Amino acid sequence: MSEMSEKYTFDDREKSKRSQNEVLFNTREAVMKEAGEDDAALEHSVNVRLANPLLGVPFDKLQEDVNEFSATHGLEEYRELLFKGALCAQAQATGDYDAITVLNEEDRLALREEKEHKWKQPFQLYWLCVCCSVAAAVQGADETVINGALLFFPKQFNIGSNSDRDQWLTGLVASAPYIGCAFLGCWLTQPLNAVFGRRGTIFITSFVSFASCIWQACTNTWWHMFIARFVLGLGIGPKSATVPMFSAECTPPLIRGALTMQWQTWTAFGIMLGYVADLVLYHVGDSSGIKGLNWRLMMGSAAIPALFVMAQIFFCPESPRWLMKKGRYQQAMRSFLRLRNSPLLAARDLYFAYRLLIEEEKIRKSRGPFPFLELFTVPRNLRATIGATIVMFGQQFCGVNVIAYYSSNIIKNVANTTDINALLGSFGFGVLNFLFAIPAWYTIDTFGRRNLLLTTLPFMALFLLITGFSFWIPDDQSDAKLGVVLFGIMAYSCFYSPGFGPVPFTxxxxxxxxxxxxIGMTYATVVLWFFNSVLAITWFRMQEVMKTQGAFAWYAAWCMILWLLTFFFLPETKALTLEELDIVFSMPTRKHAAYQWRMLPYYFKRHVLFQKSARKEQLFTVDNSIGKA
Known part of the structure; x- marks a missing residue:
């Protein structure tokens, strides 16, 4: 027996066993008896196996497993540290670390600080999340450089009239990257990640984005522009799925939402940069026989963030979870050591993830040969699919990209203002979109994903209606009309950015x-980019048929529909471990919706009448000891 295990007295070991095993077995036995399940059925329950694979493992067995794991995967130098980590991982369910007498004061301090000072994390972790999410700036910049370029290239390509044909072609060219994302780019996510890893996928897709941004700046026909922008979607699609997944796999649960949402923060930053490029390059004149040099430079400027990503991505550690899936455990341990404040926390998360991978491999083998179908056939996965569909569809049909893509055209049509004034108004939208994303860093893991959506959606609907209905103001009051439109757009941005901005990808x-x-993230991004392309390609025609008032009212109505979908069908996920989420999504959708309906009187009393005495019924309590709700 190792020196470490000898530090346990007989009483200590018995205390540890009682607190972490006997109570668990007794509780599980009672639940099985009540449910009429035998032990084999319980062990095969996906929810139990994924809640914490270490629960109920006896002390000696756990030590034996850790020794075997260390020897098999070349981690002998970390053997004792891994055993400490395994004991901590086993005790995560109850939080009873006091019974683990082998921990020294430094270990206990690390465990306390993890909970009490959640933002005290290694610089490398913040660098990874922020720098990798700059990849989103490529997407954001393209969304808004097209906003300025649309003032020029449609006329140069002979698609600038108000005919039905030209309206559809202009929308088609603008939406090309998102068509490419939905129908091809996003489906490349899994094979690229399987072969090249998270970092390699981000590098490759950033290069594709860089090259296609330069390519689209060199086109001379609408169909050539469409092809170049379609290829841009092959870079945006896999990157948009990989970066949030990369961040989620590397970050601790208490701040995972805030760090994962850096994707949206830097998308907003890229949107702002795109408007800056539009303004700076607007007055560039043609030279050396190049026609449309200003809009070409606008389109090419979106390549700049991609260069930064390509230059720094391999300085970040690879996802430890991905490395373990490839059997590269020594590299995974080194990654965790760079991403955690303490070697104990690194060892705990490594061993816990290893045991979880074993369970998930068993589940994978027990399923059919078509894992994509499991998004819809496995109840737990189906509920996640429904939730992801709601938020990804909602991010588009809340109407934000109508403004991001076409705000300059919308503002210009208000009072026949100048192009530069239209771009200045769009720039204001971009600045607010970025600034109001910052508060969500703190609220997304405290206020919650679901609550952010429920709070912001009604205001988004209101300001969309104000923007659209302002077009009924008579043209002889053009200044007032323009002011109301700008107010509606800016106010809408202030509520979108902390709500439907960061929540969907997180x-x-x-x-x-x-x-x-x-596979799930691939599906989610397909939903997002498909409806993004629908929105982009239909706007000009919708505006012609429904008028601007009706078009904005259409998206305002969708905001209210999305509020209902969020209220009844979207479970909260804040501050839960990636494993505890399995328990949350095991709650039947019908039961969740019925509970929210019953709680309507409570919400009214608590948040409208401000009755502090109102009491809320609990939907469920998580019994971590058995992995059930």
Whole structure:
């Protein structure tokens, strides 16, 4: 027996066994008896196996497993540290670390600080999340450089009239990257990640984005522009799925939402940069026989963030979870050591993830040969799929990209203002979109994903209606009309940015279980980019048929529909481990919806009448000892 295990007295070991095993077995036995299940059925329950694979493992067996794991995977130098980590991982369910007498004061301090000072994390972790999410700036910049370029290239390509044909072609060119994402790019996520890893996928897709941004700046026909922008979607799609997944796999649960949402923060930053490029390059004149040099430079400027990503991505550690899936445990341990404040926390998360991977591999083998179908056939996965569909669809049909893509055209049509004034108004939208994403860093893991959506959606609907209905103001009051339109757009941005801005990618990246997460994120991003392309391609025609008032009212109505979908069908996921989420999504959808309906009187009393005495019924309490709700 090792020196470490000899530090346990007989009483200590018995105390540890009682607190972590006997109570668990007794509780499980009672639940099995009540449910009429035998032990074999319980062990084969996906929820139990994924809640904490270490629960109920006897002390000696756990030590034996750790020794075997260390010897098999070349981690002998970390053997004693891994055993400490395994004991801590086993005790995560109850939080009873006091019974683990082998921990020294430094270990206990690390465990306390993890809970009490959640933002005290290694610089490398913050660098990874922020720098990798700069990849989103490529997407954001393209969304808004097209906003300025649309003032120029349609006329140069002979598609700038108000005919039905030209309206559809202009929308088609603008939406090309998102068509590419939905129908091809996103489906490359899993094979690229399987072969090249998270970092390699981000590098490759950033290069594709860089090259296609330069390519689209060199086109001379609408169909050539469409092809170049379609290829841009092959870079945006896999990157948009990989980066949030990369962040979610590397970050601790208490701040996972805030760090994963850096994707949206930097998308907003890229949107702002795109408007800056539009303004700076607007007055560039043609030279050396190049026609449309200003819009070409606008389109090419979106390549700049991609260069930064390509230059720094391999300085970040690879996802430890991905490395373990490839059997590269020594590298995974080194990654965890760079991403955690203490070697004990690194060892705990490594061993816990290893045991979880074993369980998920058993689940994968017990399923059919078509894992994509499990998104819809396995109840736990189906609920995650429903949630991801709601938020990804909602991010588009809340109407935000109508403004992001076409705000300059919308503002210009208000009072026939100048192009530069239209771009200045769009720039204001971009600045607020970025600034109001920052508060969500703190609220997304405290206020919660679901609550952010429920709070912001009604205001988004209101300001969309104000923006659209302002077009009924007579043209002879053009200044007032323009002021109301700008107010509506700016106010809408202030509520979108902390709500439907950061929540969808954060929610989708954590909703799916690890064994099917890549496929789940692929599906989620397909939904997002498909409806993004629908929105982009139909706007000009919708504006012509429904008028601007009706078009904005259409998206305002969708905001209210999305509020209902969120209220009844979207479970909260804040501050839960990736494993505890399996328990949350085991709650039947019908039961969740019925509970929310019963709670309507409570919400009214508590948040409208401000009755502090109102009491809320608990939907469920998580019994971590048995992995059931």
């Amino acid at each position: 929610y989708s990246a954590e909703a799916f279980p690890l064994y099917i997460r890549e």
